[in-house]
Amino acid sequence: MLKHIPALTLFILIGPVLAGLLGALLPAFGILPTLGGTEATVAYFAEVLTTPGVMRSSCISLLVGLLTTAISLSIVMTLIAGWQGTRFFKALQSLLSPLLSVPHAAAAFGLAFLIAPSGWLMRLFSPWATGLSRPPDWLIVNDPMALSMMAGLIAKEVPFLLLVALAALPQSDARQKANLASTLGYGPIAGFYKTTFPLVYRQIRLPVLAVLAYATSVVDVAIILGPTTPPPLSVRLLQWMNDPEITERFKASAGAQLQLCVTACALVVWLLSERVIRQFGFKSVVKGKRHFADETIRKTIALLAILSSAMVLAGIATLGIWSFAGFWRFPNALPNSFTLDIWARQGMGLETPMQNTLLIGITATLIAVTLTLACLEQEARSGKTATSRALLLLYVPLIVPQVSFLFGLEILALQLGGKAHITSVVLTHVIFVLPYAYLSLADPWRAWDKRYAAVAFGMGHGPNTVFWRVRVPMLLSAILTASAVGFAVSIGQYLATLLIGGGRFPTITTEAVALASGGDRRVIGVYALIQALLPFIGFGLALFVPAILYRNRRALKATA
Amino acid sequence: MLKTLFRATFAGLLALGTAYANDDKMSDPNPGDWPSVLEKANGQTVYWHAWGGEPRINDYIAWAGRQIKERHGVELVHVKVSDTGSVVSQVLAEKTAGTMSGGSVDLIWINGENFAAMKRESLLLSQSWANALPNFQFVDVTGKPTVINDFTVPTDGLEAPWGMAQLVFYYDTAITKQVPVSMVSLLEWAQSNPGRFSYPQPPDYVGSTFLKQALYELVEDPTVLQKPLEDADFKTVTQPLFSYLDDLHPHMWRKARAFPQNTASLRQLVADGELEIGFAFNPAAASNAIENNELPDTVRSFVLEEGTIGNTHFVAIPFNANAKAGAMVLADFLMSPEAQLRKQDPTVWGDPTVLDVTKTPAKERVAFDKLDLGIATLKPSELGIVLPEPHPSWMVELEKAWLSRYGV
Numbered sequence: 001m002l003k004h005i006p007a008l009t010l011f012i013l014i015g016p017v018l019a020g021l022l023g024a025l026l027p028a029f030g031i032l033p034t035l036g037g038t039e040a041t042v043a044y045f046a047e048v049l050t051t052p053g054v055m056r057s058s059c060i061s062l063l064v065g066l067l068t069t070a071i072s073l074s075i076v077m078t079l080i081a082g083w084q085g086t087r088f089f090k091a092l093q094s095l096l097s098p099l100l101s102v103p104h105a106a107a108a109f110g111l112a113f114l115i116a117p118s119g120w121l122m123r124l125f126s127p128w129a130t131g132l133s134r135p136p137d138w139l140i141v142n143d144p145m146a147l148s149m150m151a152g153l154i155a156k157e158v159p160f161l162l163l164v165a166l167a168a169l170p171q172s173d174a175r176q177k178a179n180l181a182s183t184l185g186y187g188p189i190a191g192f193y194k195t196t197f198p199l200v201y202r203q204i205r206l207p208v209l210a211v212l213a214y215a216t217s218v219v220d221v222a223i224i225l226g227p228t229t230p231p232p233l234s235v236r237l238l239q240w241m242n243d244p245e246i247t248e249r250f251k252a253s254a255g256a257q258l259q260l261c262v263t264a265c266a267l268v269v270w271l272l273s274e275r276v277i278r279q280f281g282f283k284s285v286v287k288g289k290r291h292f293a294d295e296t297i298r299k300t301i302a303l304l305a306i307l308s309s310a311m312v313l314a315g316i317a318t319l320g321i322w323s324f325a326g327f328w329r330f331p332n333a334l335p336n337s338f339t340l341d342i343w344a345r346q347g348m349g350l351e352t353p354m355q356n357t358l359l360i361g362i363t364a365t366l367i368a369v370t371l372t373l374a375c376l377e378q379e380a381r382s383g384k385t386a387t388s389r390a391l392l393l394l395y396v397p398l399i400v401p402q403v404s405f406l407f408g409l410e411i412l413a414l415q416l417g418g419k420a421h422i423t424s425v426v427l428t429h430v431i432f433v434l435p436y437a438y439l440s441l442a443d444p445w446r447a448w449d450k451r452y453a454a455v456a457f458g459m460g461h462g463p464n465t466v467f468w469r470v471r472v473p474m475l476l477s478a479i480l481t482a483s484a485v486g487f488a489v490s491i492g493q494y495l496a497t498l499l500i501g502g503g504r505f506p507t508i509t510t511e512a513v514a515l516a517s518g519g520d521r522r523v524i525g526v527y528a529l530i531q532a533l534l535p536f537i538g539f540g541l542a543l544f545v546p547a548i549l550y551r552n553r554r555a556l557k558a559t560a
Numbered sequence: 561m562l563k564t565l566f567r568a569t570f571a572g573l574l575a576l577g578t579a580y581a582n583d584d585k586m587s588d589p590n591p592g593d594w595p596s597v598l599e600k601a602n603g604q605t606v607y608w609h610a611w612g613g614e615p616r617i618n619d620y621i622a623w624a625g626r627q628i629k630e631r632h633g634v635e636l637v638h639v640k641v642s643d644t645g646s647v648v649s650q651v652l653a654e655k656t657a658g659t660m661s662g663g664s665v666d667l668i669w670i671n672g673e674n675f676a677a678m679k680r681e682s683l684l685l686s687q688s689w690a691n692a693l694p695n696f697q698f699v700d701v702t703g704k705p706t707v708i709n710d711f712t713v714p715t716d717g718l719e720a721p722w723g724m725a726q727l728v729f730y731y732d733t734a735i736t737k738q739v740p741v742s743m744v745s746l747l748e749w750a751q752s753n754p755g756r757f758s759y760p761q762p763p764d765y766v767g768s769t770f771l772k773q774a775l776y777e778l779v780e781d782p783t784v785l786q787k788p789l790e791d792a793d794f795k796t797v798t799q800p801l802f803s804y805l806d807d808l809h810p811h812m813w814r815k816a817r818a819f820p821q822n823t824a825s826l827r828q829l830v831a832d833g834e835l836e837i838g839f840a841f842n843p844a845a846a847s848n849a850i851e852n853n854e855l856p857d858t859v860r861s862f863v864l865e866e867g868t869i870g871n872t873h874f875v876a877i878p879f880n881a882n883a884k885a886g887a888m889v890l891a892d893f894l895m896s897p898e899a900q901l902r903k904q905d906p907t908v909w910g911d912p913t914v915l916d917v918t919k920t921p922a923k924e925r926v927a928f929d930k931l932d933l934g935i936a937t938l939k940p941s942e943l944g945i946v947l948p949e950p951h952p953s954w955m956v957e958l959e960k961a962w963l964s965r966y967g968v
Contacts (some may be wrong), residue, residue, distance in 0.1 A: 052967070053967065118829070118833065135832055135833055137814060137834070139815075139817055142818040144818070228967075229817060229818065229819070229966065229967050239763075242649055325853070327853040328831075330833040339853065345619065349622070410653055502650055503640075503647075503650070504639060504664060515612065515615070519822060519823075519824025519825040519828050520824060
C-alpha cells in the first residue's frame with residue numbers, strides 16, 4: 001500500500017492540472033459541442049490577439065512577474081548577505097514570518113487602504129503636514145505602470161523567499177564562507193554573493209520560479225491593486241470567462257493558452273538571465289574586487305525590508321480600524337465615530353462561510369499532510385530520495401497558471417460528479433496545499449537523526465512502531481507547522497473555491513472578494529481581518545500544542 | 561377509529577404522492593396550479609445566485625429566506641456572486657457538461673444583456689411561468705412598461721420583476737454648491753472642478769449606463785436606440801458621444817487613466833472627498849448610504865433635466881434548475897405586496913416597487929403611502945422623466961468601443 005503512495009500523490013497533483021489544461025485547450029480551438037463548436041479553428045486565437053490592448057496586458061503580466069521576482073529575490077538575498085547572524089536579522093525574521101500567513105488578498109486590501117490618496121497615510125499627515133483638506137488627485141493605486149501591484153506582491157513574496165532561503169542556508173555553510181570571505185577583505189554583501197549565493201540559489205530555484213509564475217498570473221491582487229486600463233492578462237481572462245456573451249468562452253479558452261505562453265515566456269527569460277548572470281558572476285569572482293564599502297546598501301536594504309513589512313502590518317491595522325468605523329471624513333486621522341454595527345451585522349452571515357472555510361481547509365490539510373507523511377515515510381523505508389525531477393513535478397501546480405487550468409477543471413468536475421460537490425472543492429485545494437505541506441515538511445523530516453530509528457529497531461520494534469512512537473512525536477512540531485502552512489494556503493484559495501464549488505461553498509475568501517465588489521471598506525475590513533487572522537490561529541496552534549505536550553521534554557523544544 | 565385509520569391512509573397516500581412528485585423531474589411545476597407548486601416546493605432548497613456586494617440587500621434576502629422557510633417550508637441559500645455574468649457562464653458550463661436537470665442554480669437575479677444572452681441561448685426555464693404567479697396581478701404592467709420589456713427585449717414570462725431602478729445622482733452639499741443638470745453642463749462643471757468627477761469603468765453596469773445616459777442626450781434621434789443596432793450606423797450615431805468623452809476625460813479624476821470599478825467604489829470616493837458627484841441605479845442609494853455611515857448626512861440627490869435612464873431588475877429560473885417549484889414560490893413571495901413594501905423601506909433597502917400600489921390590498925397601500933423615503937431621496941414626482949433602456953445590442957457595442965478607445 002505504502003509503496004504506491006508517491007505515485008498516487010503525483011497523480012492527485014498532476015492529473016487535474018493536465019485534465020484542466022486539456023479541458024481549456026479544446027474550446028480554444030473552437031471545440032465545445034454544446035455551443036455548436038464542432039470544427040477546429042484558430043479564429044479564437046486571432047480574436048484574442050487582435051483584442052485591443054491585449055499585447056499591453058500581456059506585457060504588464062510579463063514585466064510584473066519578472067520585476068517582482070527579481071526585486072524580491074534581491075531584497076531577500078542582500079538582506080541575508082548584509083545582516084545574517086545579527087540581532088537585527090533575528091528581529092526582522094520574527095517580524096516577517098507572520099506576514100507569510102497573511103493571504104494575498106487581505107494584504108492587498110490593507111495596502112490599498114493605506115497608500116491611496118485618501119488612504120490612512122495621507123489622513124495621518126493631513127492637513128498639518130501636507131496642507132491638504134481634500135485628497136489630491138494622484139494616481140497611486142491601480143496605476144497604469146502596475147507599481148502598487150508590484151509593491152503589494154513584493155511585500156508578500158519577500159517573507160516567503162526569506163523563509164525558503166533561510167531553510168537552504170545551513171546546507172551552504174554560509175557562516176564559514178562569510179567568515180572566510182571577510183578575512184580575505186570582502187565586504188559582507190560581496191562576500192555572500194561571491195561564495196554563498198550560487199549554492200543557496202540552486203536550492204531555492206524552484207520556489208523562485210513558482211513566485212515568478214504566480215506573479216505573472218495572479219488574479220486577486222491584480223484586481224485590487226493592478227492597473228485597469230488595461231488590466232493584466234489574468235484579469236482580462238477572468239472577464240472573458242464571466243462575460244454573458246457566451247461565445248466569449250471560446251475566446252477565454254484561447255486566452256488561457258496565451259496566459260500559459262506569457263508565463264512560459266517569463267520562465268524562459270528568467271532561465272536565460274540566470275546564464276547571463278552566471279557569466280557575470282564568474283568574471284566578478286575572478287576579478288576579486290572587494291566592495292567593502294557596502295554600508296549604504298546594507299542600510300538601504302534593511303530599510304526596504306522594514307518598510308515592506310511595516311506596510312503590510314499597517315495595512316492590516318487600517319483594515320481593523322475601518323471595520324469599526326462610523327463615518328470617516330478625510331482628512332481625519334481616525335473615524336468620526338466608532339461602531340460595532342458592521343461586526344454585528346456581518347456576524348450572522350459569517351457562520352456558513354466560516355464552517356466551509358474550516359471544513360475545506362482542515363480536510364484538505366489532513367489529506368495533504370497524510371499523503372506527505374506517507375511519501376516521506378516510503379522514501380525513508382525504501383532509501384530512495386525523491387529525484388529532482390519528481391520534485392519538479394511537485395511544483396507543477398504552483399507553476400502552471402491557475403486561471404489556465406481551473407476553467408477546464410470546472411467542466412471536468414461537473415462531468416464526474418454531476419454537480420458541484422464539496423469533495424471536488426477539497427480535492428482541488430489539495431492540489432495547492434500539498435506542495436507547500438511537502439516542501440515545509442521534507443527538510444526537517446530528512447534532517448531527523450536516523451540513529452533514533454536504529455536504536456528503536458535495535459530494541460526489536462518494527463518500522464510502524466518507529467514511525468508512530470518515535471518519528472512522528474519527535475517531528476510533531478514540524479508536522480503541525482506544515483499543517484498550518486497548508487491551512488493558510490487553503491484559506492487563500494479564491495478561484496479554486498469559486499470555480500470548482502460553483503459558488504455553493506462560500507468561504508471567508510470568496511465572500512471577501514464578493515463583498516469587495518460592493519466596495520464598503522468597513523465590510524471589506526471585517527472579512528479581510530478574519531481572513532488574515534485565521535492562518536494565525538493555525539500557526540499559533542502549531543506553536544502551542546508541542547509546547548504544551550512537550551513541556552517536560554527540553555530537547556524537543558528546540559526543533560520548532 | 562375508522563376515521564383515524566382513514567386519515568392515516570390518506571396521509572400515507574399523500575406522502576407517497578409527494579414523494580412521487582419530487583421524483584418526477586420530467587414535468588416542470590405549473591404555476592397555474594399554485595397549490596401543487598407549493599406542495600412540490602415544500603422541503604426544497606433553493607440556491608439563489610444573486611450579487612452579494614451589498615450587505616443591506618444580503619440582509620433583505622436573508623429575511624425573505626426566513627419568511628418562505630416559515631410559510632412554505634422552502635430553504636433559501638443565497639449564493640453571493642460578484643458578477644452575474646459568471647452565473648450565466650456556470651449554467652452554460654453545466655449545459656456543456658450535459659447536466660440537463662438537477663443544476664446548481666435555481667434562481668438568478670438578472671436583467672439586461674445577461675437576460676438577453678440566456679434567453680437567446682435557451683438557458684432559461686422555457687415556459688412562461690412568471691406572468692402566471694399569483695402576485696403578478698399586482699404588478700404595474702401599464703405604468704411601468706419595463707416590467708415586461710427588459711432593455712426592450714420582451715420577457716415572455718421567463719423572468720419575474722423584482723424591483724425598479726433609475727439613475728440618480730448625488731453630491732455633498734457641504735462641499736459642492738452647484739451641480740450640473742445635463743451632460744453639456746457636466747462638461748463645463750468638470751472643467752471648473754478638475755479631477756472631481758468620474759464614472760465606474762465600463763463594462764461595469766452603472767458605468768455603461770452612464771455612457772447610455774450621455775448617448776441619449778447627445779444623439780440626434782434617440783428613437784434609433786430602441787431598435788437593435790443592425791438597423792443603424794453605430795459610428796455615426798455614437799460619434800457625438802465619443803467626441804464628448806474625449807473632451808470630458810482630461811478633466812476627470814486621475815485624468816481618466818484609472819476609473820472606480822463600480823458604484824460602491826464611486827460612493828467611497830465621494831465619501832473620501834476625492835469625487836464630488838456620485839450616482840447610482842437606485843433613487844434611495846444616497847439615503848441608504850447616509851443611514852449606513854457611508855456618506856455624510858449633508859448629501860442630497862438630483863436628476864438631469866432631460867430625464868435619466870430607468871429599468872427593472874428581475875429573477876429568472878435556469879432550464880436545469882433543481883428546485884423549480886421552490887424558485888417559483890420564492891419569486892412569487894418577492895413580488896408580494898408585503899415583501900415589496902419592505903424592500904422599498906429605505907432603512908431596509910429602498911428599492912422601488914414593481915407593483916401598482918393602488919392595486920395592492922388596503923393595508924399595504926396605506927403603508928406604501930406612509931413610507932418615509934429618506935432624507936436624501938427624491939419624491940417620485942421629483943424623479944423626472946424616466947428614459948427607457950436602449951436595446952442590449954447597443955450596450956455591447958458601446959462597451960467594446962469604449963474599451964478600445966479608453967480601456968487600453
